[in-house]
Amino acid sequence: MSSAEQAVETDRQTMEVDIACVGFGPAMGGFLTTLTQAWSQSPGDPAFESKIAPGMPLQVLCYERADDLAASVSGVVTRAEGIRASFPGLDPNQIPMAADVKQERVFYLLDPIGASRRPLTLRAADFFLRLCGRLLVKDEAFELPWTPEFLHKRGGLVFSIGQFNQWVAAQLMANGLVQIWPSTPVSSPIFAENSDADKRAVVGIRLADQGVDKDGAPADGFMPGMDVRARLTVVGDGSVGAVGKALSHKFKQGEQRDWALGMKMVVELREDSTLEPGTVWHTFGFPEAEIFGFLYVHPDRLVSVGIFVPSWMSDPARTAYRYLQHYIQHPVLWKHLKGGTLHSWGAKSLEESGKRGEPFLAGDGFARIGEGSGSTNMLTGSGVDEAWTTGVQLGEAVLELLRGKRSFTEQNLADTYERRRRASWVERGAREAEHARDGFHTGFVRGMVGMALAGLTHGRLSLKTKIASAPKQIRPFEAQGTADQKLREAAIQKATDEGRPFHDALLTARGWPEISFDGRLLVTQQDALLMGGKVQAMSAFADHVRFLDKDLCRSCREKTCIAMCSGQAITQGADGTPAFEREKCVHCGACLWNCAHAPNGETSNIEFLAGAGGLHSAEN
Amino acid sequence: MSDSYHIVVCAGIVPDPLQTLEPTTGENGPGVKNEMLLPAVLDPWAASAFYEAPNLAAKHAGSRVWLVSLGPKAKLQQLMMTVAQKASFELVPIDGPIGGFTDAHATAAALADAIAVIPELDRSKLLLFGGWESATRGAGVTLQLVGERLGIMDQFQGVDRIDARDDGSFEVLERVEGGKHQISVCAGAPAVLGWATGNLAEPRNNPRVGMANMRTIMPALQKAKSVSLAADGLRYISVSLPSQQRTTRVVKDLTADEIARELVEWIEAE
Numbered sequence: 001m002s003s004a005e006q007a008v009e010t011d012r013q014t015m016e017v018d019i020a021c022v023g024f025g026p027a028m029g030g031f032l033t034t035l036t037q038a039w040s041q042s043p044g045d046p047a048f049e050s051k052i053a054p055g056m057p058l059q060v061l062c063y064e065r066a067d068d069l070a071a072s073v074s075g076v077v078t079r080a081e082g083i084r085a086s087f088p089g090l091d092p093n094q095i096p097m098a099a100d101v102k103q104e105r106v107f108y109l110l111d112p113i114g115a116s117r118r119p120l121t122l123r124a125a126d127f128f129l130r131l132c133g134r135l136l137v138k139d140e141a142f143e144l145p146w147t148p149e150f151l152h153k154r155g156g157l158v159f160s161i162g163q164f165n166q167w168v169a170a171q172l173m174a175n176g177l178v179q180i181w182p183s184t185p186v187s188s189p190i191f192a193e194n195s196d197a198d199k200r201a202v203v204g205i206r207l208a209d210q211g212v213d214k215d216g217a218p219a220d221g222f223m224p225g226m227d228v229r230a231r232l233t234v235v236g237d238g239s240v241g242a243v244g245k246a247l248s249h250k251f252k253q254g255e256q257r258d259w260a261l262g263m264k265m266v267v268e269l270r271e272d273s274t275l276e277p278g279t280v281w282h283t284f285g286f287p288e289a290e291i292f293g294f295l296y297v298h299p300d301r302l303v304s305v306g307i308f309v310p311s312w313m314s315d316p317a318r319t320a321y322r323y324l325q326h327y328i329q330h331p332v333l334w335k336h337l338k339g340g341t342l343h344s345w346g347a348k349s350l351e352e353s354g355k356r357g358e359p360f361l362a363g364d365g366f367a368r369i370g371e372g373s374g375s376t377n378m379l380t381g382s383g384v385d386e387a388w389t390t391g392v393q394l395g396e397a398v399l400e401l402l403r404g405k406r407s408f409t410e411q412n413l414a415d416t417y418e419r420r421r422r423a424s425w426v427e428r429g430a431r432e433a434e435h436a437r438d439g440f441h442t443g444f445v446r447g448m449v450g451m452a453l454a455g456l457t458h459g460r461l462s463l464k465t466k467i468a469s470a471p472k473q474i475r476p477f478e479a480q481g482t483a484d485q486k487l488r489e490a491a492i493q494k495a496t497d498e499g500r501p502f503h504d505a506l507l508t509a510r511g512w513p514e515i516s517f518d519g520r521l522l523v524t525q526q527d528a529l530l531m532g533g534k535v536q537a538m539s540a541f542a543d544h545v546r547f548l549d550k551d552l553c554r555s556c557r558e559k560t561c562i563a564m565c566s567g568q569a570i571t572q573g574a575d576g577t578p579a580f581e582r583e584k585c586v587h588c589g590a591c592l593w594n595c596a597h598a599p600n601g602e603t604s605n606i607e608f609l610a611g612a613g614g615l616h617s618a619e620n
Numbered sequence: 621m622s623d624s625y626h627i628v629v630c631a632g633i634v635p636d637p638l639q640t641l642e643p644t645t646g647e648n649g650p651g652v653k654n655e656m657l658l659p660a661v662l663d664p665w666a667a668s669a670f671y672e673a674p675n676l677a678a679k680h681a682g683s684r685v686w687l688v689s690l691g692p693k694a695k696l697q698q699l700m701m702t703v704a705q706k707a708s709f710e711l712v713p714i715d716g717p718i719g720g721f722t723d724a725h726a727t728a729a730a731l732a733d734a735i736a737v738i739p740e741l742d743r744s745k746l747l748l749f750g751g752w753e754s755a756t757r758g759a760g761v762t763l764q765l766v767g768e769r770l771g772i773m774d775q776f777q778g779v780d781r782i783d784a785r786d787d788g789s790f791e792v793l794e795r796v797e798g799g800k801h802q803i804s805v806c807a808g809a810p811a812v813l814g815w816a817t818g819n820l821a822e823p824r825n826n827p828r829v830g831m832a833n834m835r836t837i838m839p840a841l842q843k844a845k846s847v848s849l850a851a852d853g854l855r856y857i858s859v860s861l862p863s864q865q866r867t868t869r870v871v872k873d874l875t876a877d878e879i880a881r882e883l884v885e886w887i888e889a890e
Contacts (some may be wrong), residue, residue: 013828015827015828017831059831061827068659068702069701070657070658096657097657163657166698169701170694170697173697173700173701173838174694174697174838174841176838176842179834180701181701181825181827181830182702183702184825184827210824210825211824221821223824226826228827343640344640531640532640533639533640535638536638616636617639617640618636618639619640619657
């Protein structure tokens, strides 16, 4: 350790708590709600006495990196079975932007433009459907006559994650047992001295250093991140959280290969809109075959409309924002959205490996819940209720251990938390979904068939395949045909001539029409950053995106990290390396898995660290 | 004379300005659409006052800091999550209506009543801090009214700095017309200081401070006194946004000359 590092360690403060929690999302909401509800019923129960502050209640602290608890990004539809179980008699009117699911429809979208890279089978399907005319096709869309049972969200809720989190947090804080601190990123777990892949042990968390320059070096007002030592560390920092990633790396478990970027807008509809709150649309087929879409209707003429761009879309030009603009202009959507106003916009990485990406759920002194623990069900397209329920399961387990005066060892957590999870509907669903989407890695049609098989047989049948690492899922330009190469060269020229992003120019070269901006709903990506809530980057923290091997970046032709960057925070630097401006970063984490040239072919050449700031939008 | 202070910060809350804010007029008059949905933060003037208070208190042993804020209890609770790690203070919450269009006299009365009954508050040591233009739509009225109700005659508005002296007096750097500053010397507490931007950066989040603060904040919130602010005939005939339209660009590495040229062009076009 250098003398400078020694000085930092000398200044580093330490605090002890009973339970330290990382990340405040639905999973943590479920965990803390379970804990606080039990405490409210019997506050005098000795099980709730703090070990580190005798005579006081449990000291439970939760740290969230976003500037506000309402800054999460997602409009969701969920069956809400777990959520409703936690709040019997839940009235959606209590939660802003929430509504009971009233109607579900599934649309196959034809391509009204003719620019999408559709496989031959889809082109044939489009041709056949068009032959049948209005009998089957209306507004360039074919509505499935029924919604597959596995997709149904009957009895569920449509809501905004931001508003839901805010609502849950208000109740938790009012209860008084737990403290939740936004704008406080956690940089890493603190491993026990003897901890390794066989002896998994965590003794707390380290908060991010404050008062540092963008490279993390001490600057004015330097304050080393505090060590928060805890009897139990609960990790629920989502798909790209620094603590969860560090645990998976150290313990060599939890390989995440399937990802998607969810990008959406919240739109205020025209006053004459007839869309009923609680309406849910699922779409597929447009703007590319690989891109699925959704429209959820909230109260007060607000809708969440968006797309999922998956890692198995092998094309390097994953320009999610441009695709989203084409998506909302599809005739079946546009007839409702035209004349609307953009209220909010945002993006988030979704960890879609599910059961296959599951890490160790617990070790000595720690447990993992939510999306980062592999709870998302990609067959049903559901993650929020699953995440919430894993939090509830851990909450019940912790109560059992506290009441039994048992410590938070790996064995005890396995006996309580993991046992509950394995016996639950979350686990059953995860197993059914485990290989449901494998087929997409070998083709869209094969993917749809595999998904239908898994869905209709509850996972007994599926089209299994070996999943490549995320970097290897990106097909290099040089592997594409001559025609594509020519388009790429034309796009490079267009980008140079017009000073626009290369991937955007590539889509134009491929035949996608330019977006006709209206200043209300169709706006530039930078305007979306400003209109849909604004991005803030706290100056006291280090940059949270770093490029490891810059020579590798210079030699990269795909630049998918630039194409996929939701806020255009990563751009082409003058020397050929990507340049990062955190003032535009919405913390979606897409850069992490959109790197085509990882140093070892497996992990990314981009490091995504804990950082404060991000998009301020309470309607997401 | 003891050199300790009892600093009471009147802290106005507003919706996070980084959110999309949309003015509207409802049954209760003008306001911001869906304001209860939006996270609450300290208004920028109040934030300056809040940062200055613990800084001054730290230099004068035995000083104490109270934060008095009026708003819906849920919003005050939300606010605490964003400020309570930054400095040690005791919260005096007042559970009241949301919005920046309440009557300044009624707001001032509620604030003064709450301050008057703070246990252990020594009025002879009282420095009443607040935002220069907080809670009054830029009119700069509320804090003065609070001071008058508490009988404090020495009042300073648009304060950017104070320097305490050994004899208990302090020097105040105060903004005046024409972009100038005025330096005054006040004999000592009690005094009202309405802060402009001050000179301090936002304090770092300190988890230990936050944890200690919350032990008193949450009980205080649970016992927050409810007030309903009487309008006393206040009526808004019309409310409109400034006509100026925002044109935002994100541009880096512009030279000072280029920035100056753009500013001149913009001014000439106005």
